[in-house]
Ligand SMILES: Nc1ncnc2c1ncn2[C@@H]1O[C@H](COP(=O)(O)OP(=O)(O)OP(=O)(O)O)[C@@H](O)[C@H]1O
């Protein structure tokens with residue numbers, strides 16, 4: 001409760017400063033529009049449904065991109081976790097690629113797929129894949145040898161051992177990997193849309209910027225941030241917490 | 252003999268990659284249905300020996316036969332209970348106990364079998380709990396039920412009650428004794444508690460350390476329930492104490508040496 005009160009006071013102060021500052025013209029509205037104009041831009045966007053179409057378009061791309069990146073990431077992670085040779089070769093490459101912001105792939109993606117949805121989805125996939133792969137790999141490597149030994153004395157070997165023990169034992173890392181993959185994919189998607197074609201939140205943001213509509217720009221930024229935070233806090237952190245508890249990883 | 256351990260040696264490499272003897276010339280025969288404790292100071296190789304019998308660790312030389320068959324890998328004929336319960340946290344108590352039964356039984360039969368053994372350890376009411384919702388003693392009982400449920404000929408137990416408090420431990424001793432009398436499994440029970448080994452076993456194999464060797468093989472000929480024969484138990488305890496003291500002194504002086512040289 002304490003934190004909630006602190007937060008409310010903090011946000012109220014920011015909002016008050018923003019609105020009062022704008023009204024007293026501490027800064028020009030073209031440089032930073034007032035809260036009320038941002039708010040009405042948002043209302044207008046939702047009323048004429050443009051923002052709703054943008055949201056749907058963005059989420060469609062994200063759903064496709066994130067799903068593919070989770071599947072590929074999991075498979076690569078399993079390969080790295082199980083094969084020492086793959087880990088020593090491909091693993092090093094994945095580690096390097098993970099530190100490259102996926103948006104830098106866009107020029108190549110545009111060459112390969114054209115300036116279209118495919119290029120944006122490709123960048124989104126790259127955004128999530130590597131972090132998922134690295135977490136999956138760590139998960140598999142960190143499975144307690146005790147679980148494996150216990151399973152072996154109960155007759156589990158090979159694929160059976162993997163699907164019934166090693167993979168489920170690494171679920172906490174799968175959840176963390178998915179959470180980070182979502183965050184990276186979301187950022188990659190917004191960057192991709194910003195530089196590509198619409199509809200989509202990122203596209204609308206650039207379109208508004210071209211017309212000097214900073215109220216819409218800030219409105220869309222708020223939406224992007226709010227979605228990122230809500231999905232992280234209310235979906236992934238909750239799953240992560242319950243998994244950590246169930247898997248006995250609480251300290 | 253049911254279990255035959257023949258000239259087993261085990262070496263591990265130390266940090267400088269020099270081989271160190273962990274088990275040296277271990278020979279041991281165990282009759283079917285016998286309850287044998289393996290007793291010895293920390294680090295003498297008890298877990299290693301048990302793990303070799305389980306088929307989880309390879310010998311450097313020598314071999315082990317059970318019922319005439321040489322052990323090369325783990326098998327369901329040997330159930331193992333570890334010091335930590337080693338339950339799978341993502342499975343319920345019931346799912347943990349049916350884990351080894353999935354392949355050979357229908358779901359319903361597996362669950363019936365599991366329930367039978369869970370009731371033997373007084374956990375029939377906890378089948379849908381997850382391991383993290385159970386106390387340490389309860390978890391260990393589930394692990395025992397799980398090992399029993401696959402109906403192994405041999406039960407290997409590595410300090411199964413080591414992490415529990417005295418009262419829980421004493422209650423579980425009673426339960427284990429009952430289970431053993433009912434099922435007549437052959438049990439190899441690793442412990443470093445002298446009183447625990449005297450209370451439970453037909454025979455105590457005392458091990459010494461550096462390298463791990465068998466020092467003594469003591470038959471415990473006290474009728475059960477043993478609580479009624481405190482005097483005889485005490486005599487054996489003193490006898491073993493005297494023997495182990497030398498070994499423990501050895502460990503302590505080595506540790507002192509190590510501490511002084513670093
Ligand atoms: N994988 C390993 N690699 C190297 N040395 C090992 C390994 N496993 C065990 N050892 C060594 O072998 C010796 C015996 O270990 P073991 O775990 O069998 O002892 P223990 O009798 O079970 O001891 P405790 O009562 O403390 O459990 C120890 O000195 C240990 O350091």
Ligand SMILES: [Mg+2]
Nearest residue numbers: 297298299409
């Ligand atoms: Mg041990």
